[in-house]
Amino acid sequence: MTAPVKLAGFPAILAVLFAGGALAGGLIDPDAPGPKAEAQSAGRRAAEAHGMDGMAGDTHAAADGERTSAHGPMSMGVRGLAVAENGLRIVVEDPELRRGRTEMLRFRIVDDQGRAVRDFDVEHTKRMHVIVARRDLATFQHLHPVMAADGTWSTPLRLRRAGSYRVFADFSHDGRATTLASDLRVDGAADLVPLPAPASTAKSAGGYAVRLGGGAPRAGQESALRFTITKDGRPVRVEPYLGADGHLVALREGDLAFLHVHPTEQGHGTGAGRDDSIGFEATFPTSGRYRLFLQFKHEGRVRTVAFTSEVE
Numbered sequence: 440m441t442a443p444v445k446l447a448g449f450p451a452i453l454a455v456l457f458a459g460g461a462l463a464g465g466l467i468d469p470d471a472p473g474p475k476a477e478a479q480s481a482g483r484r485a486a487e488a489h490g491m492d493g494m495a496g497d498t499h500a501a502a503d504g505e506r507t508s509a510h511g512p513m514s515m516g517v518r519g520l521a522v523a524e525n526g527l528r529i530v531v532e533d534p535e536l537r538r539g540r541t542e543m544l545r546f547r548i549v550d551d552q553g554r555a556v557r558d559f560d561v562e563h564t565k566r567m568h569v570i571v572a573r574r575d576l577a578t579f580q581h582l583h584p585v586m587a588a589d590g591t592w593s594t595p596l597r598l599r600r601a602g603s604y605r606v607f608a609d610f611s612h613d614g615r616a617t618t619l620a621s622d623l624r625v626d627g628a629a630d631l632v633p634l635p636a637p638a639s640t641a642k643s644a645g646g647y648a649v650r651l652g653g654g655a656p657r658a659g660q661e662s663a664l665r666f667t668i669t670k671d672g673r674p675v676r677v678e679p680y681l682g683a684d685g686h687l688v689a690l691r692e693g694d695l696a697f698l699h700v701h702p703t704e705q706g707h708g709t710g711a712g713r714d715d716s717i718g719f720e721a722t723f724p725t726s727g728r729y730r731l732f733l734q735f736k737h738e739g740r741v742r743t744v745a746f747t748s749e750v751e
């Protein structure tokens with residue numbers, strides 16, 4: 440296989456994490472057992488623990504109690520189209536990865552003098568959230584890298600399929616929420632797929648079925664998105680994930696604009712809680728199609744499902 444040999448100094452081979460899913464219909468599972476085993480054998484302790492996503496990080500019980508959203512209104516807008524914004528820039532050390540290999544993705548957030556930023560605010564229980572999606576939105580991974588003393592963030596990453604990817608660094612610095620994005624590439628013939636048609640149900644590994652309710656979203660208006668999760672036909676009550684009932688990322692077809700969506704305040708976690716659905720509020724900036732990636736935790740594992748949503 441003709442790997443990207445031309446880049447000398449390829450960073451160390453690393454442990455990985457793959458989000459799974461590869462099936463076009465929205466079967467995406469970042470915690471599939473296979474890659475995890477590989478990651479462990481690759482033996483990069485610190486990064487790997489966080490790279491496994493939800494697993495390690497979610498044991499921070501203190502943060503789980505915080506349901507209040509730290510987001511300001513600005514996070515409702517479109518983000519993630521730029522490599523530099525708000526005086527900050529993302530610098531990816533080596534954006535070329537070999538297909539199917541566990542590599543270490545490394546990047547820094549630098550200021551306009553090129554100095555690495557090292558003080559980040561905690562959002563959703565983490566100082567840095569990384570999303571990696573292929574351009575056709577067929578794959579999605581949500582990672583939590585670890586930062587070295589010099590400000591370099593790193594996480595194991597494995598991309599199973601060739602093609603062009605976007606990496607989003609979602610963070611807050613000095614109280615300002617920012618999402619910067621850059622390209623990654625995996626050499627080889629890419630089997631790009633069209634976006635699946637809009638559908639109100641999606642399945643994930645583990646026998647979960649998720650239904651999306653709430654009506655057709657309209658551009659520029661706040662839309663309620665409610666997800667109801669069942670497993671083998673029975674209702675599922677989710678466990679806290681990143682300090683909320685779930686985590687939702689919406690990416691716009693065509694340019695992969697990034698919408699970070701807020702959980703609604705009235706979760707099911709309190710009181711009688713007869714409603715087991717998970718609610719979010721999103722303002723889609725324009726009409727068009729979006730891919731929604733919902734992550735929730737149940738029985739200790741984070742599951743991911745994807746929906747195509749048509750916004751009018």
Ligand SMILES: [Cu+2]
Binds near residue numbers: 681
């Ligand atoms: Cu995250």
